[in-house]
Amino acid sequence: MFVILVYDTAAKRNPKVLKTCRKYLHWTQRSLFQGELTTAQYRALTAALRNVIDPTHDSIVTYTARSPEFVETTTLGVRLGGSDDIL
Template sequence: MPYYIAVYDANVRRVAKVLKLFRRYLTWVQRSVFEGELTEAQFHRLRYEVQKLINPDEDVVIFYELRDARYSQRVVLGTEQGHLNRLL
């Protein structure tokens, strides 16, 4: 199953709604950063919901797709903001 890292920068009027949406699909890592596994259907549904929510003239959302979490390495410097349920 593909592993995604999602980052966003949204206008203050929409940031809470974007945060709430991403928390339904992925694990919160730090401020505007999320990660986790999604099926193809879940990813398409998340993209659709994000596109309806953001203003593309003011906001940006970036998805990084990794083919599998096993082939990624996570290096953290400093104090993590979020809590991951699994180790990579």
């Protein structure tokens, strides 16, 4: 599946959130990761993130699509991360 992940977490937890996201996804922009994962990988990612965040304060939104074909990516301005290698 194609996964887009946007995080809004407390600064002190950001390093752990970033480390966890980088294990599974490509950094695309500040607070934004994307990539292709299997269902098992996606479940492992969200399970790992639930262990890292404070669910009463932090927020992570994921958008998943069955395949990257269903989603078109457009960048205005600077292209920061390496999305080209996966789309």
